[in-house]
Amino acid sequence: MNNHYALINKLKAKPGKRGEVIKLLLESGMSFQDNTSCIFFLVFEDAKDPNVIWVEDLWTSREDHATALARPELKPFIAKAITLLEGMPEQIEINLMGGKGL
Amino acid sequence: MNNHYALINKLKAKPGKRGEVIKLLLESGMSFQDNTSCIFFLVFEDAKDPNVIWVEDLWTSREDHATALARPELKPFIAKAITLLEGMPEQIEINLMGGKGL
Numbered sequence: 001m002n003n004h005y006a007l008i009n010k011l012k013a014k015p016g017k018r019g020e021v022i023k024l025l026l027e028s029g030m031s032f033q034d035n036t037s038c039i040f041f042l043v044f045e046d047a048k049d050p051n052v053i054w055v056e057d058l059w060t061s062r063e064d065h066a067t068a069l070a071r072p073e074l075k076p077f078i079a080k081a082i083t084l085l086e087g088m089p090e091q092i093e094i095n096l097m098g099g100k101g102l
Numbered sequence: 103m104n105n106h107y108a109l110i111n112k113l114k115a116k117p118g119k120r121g122e123v124i125k126l127l128l129e130s131g132m133s134f135q136d137n138t139s140c141i142f143f144l145v146f147e148d149a150k151d152p153n154v155i156w157v158e159d160l161w162t163s164r165e166d167h168a169t170a171l172a173r174p175e176l177k178p179f180i181a182k183a184i185t186l187l188e189g190m191p192e193q194i195e196i197n198l199m200g201g202k203g204l
Contacts, residue, residue, distance in 0.1 A: 006146060008110060008156060026200045033202055040203025044108060044196035054110060054196050056158050058203075094146035094156050098128045100135055101142025101160070 004039070005062040009055040010090040017084040018051055024084075025055065028077035037064030039102065051086070058096065106141070107164040111157040112192040119186040120153055126186075127157065130179035139166030141204065153188070160198065 013021045025043045032038035039058040046052035059065040082088075115123045127145045134140035141160040148154035161167040184190075 008158075022199050029201055038202055040201065042201035042203060043199045045199055047195035047197055054194070055201075056110075092156070093149035095149055097124050097145045097147055099131055099142065099144035099157075100140060101144060 003060060004096045005059040005065050006094045006096050007055075007057050007065075008092040008094060009057070010092070011053040011055070011081075012086045013051045013053060014084055014086055015051060018045060018053060021053055021081055021084050024077050024081045025053070028074050028081075031071060031073055032068060035068055037061070037068060058102075105162060106198045107161040107167050108196045108198050109157075109159050109167075110194040110196060111159070112194070113155040113157070113183075114188040115153045115155060116186055116188055117153060120147060120155060123155055123183055123186050126179050126183045127155070130176050130183075133173060133175055134170060137170055139163070139170055160204075 011021060022043055022045065029041045029043065032041050037060045039060065041057045042055065044054045044056070046054060057065075059068070113123060124145055124147065131143045131145065134143050139162045141162065143159045144157065146156040146158070148156060159167075161170070
């Protein structure tokens with residue numbers, strides 16, 4: 001389970017902007033669909049807090065994640081999303097230990 | 103994406119007990135391996151905080167999740183794990199909106 005790079009990302013949208021941020025995340029995530037470095041990239045809304053979004057993602061390595069995020073076609077999505085957020089995303093780095101579903 | 107039930111769980115182990123809790127989680131998760139209600143159940147250690155564990159899980163429904171957790175063979179794992187934790191697990195309920203990898 002060591003050859004992975006995993007993150008939990010917590011994003012807080014400005015009031016009323018969560019749906020728009022989710023749309024941007026899903027659109028930008030389309031660029032990962034045929035990228036085999038991306039094992040999963042899943043977007044969730046918080047069931048309790050109407051402004052919070054969670055993204056769970058798992059990559060083959062830290063370097064592959066950095067490369068995927070640096071692709072020029074992502075820049076407009078990231079720039080737009082940042083204007084709709086309160087502050088910067090919180091990024092929790094985690095190490096996969098095992099489980100079911102991969 | 104509506105027929106799902108998803109959680110992010112944050113567990114804080116007592117100092118020095120994280121490895122033991124992770125082992126219990128992975129062992130107890132074996133009971134989900136042939137349960138089709140469990141889409142994934144993934145156990146991670148926090149890369150920064152040496153006591154924190156994260157569990158990401160996705161189920162076909164809230165009811166299926168409750169049924170899986172109520173199985174009697176899980177009780178000893180849960181009872182043991184609770185003695186190794188600081189406080190109770192924090193459970194964040196989330197709704198899957200889309201992404202890659204399912």
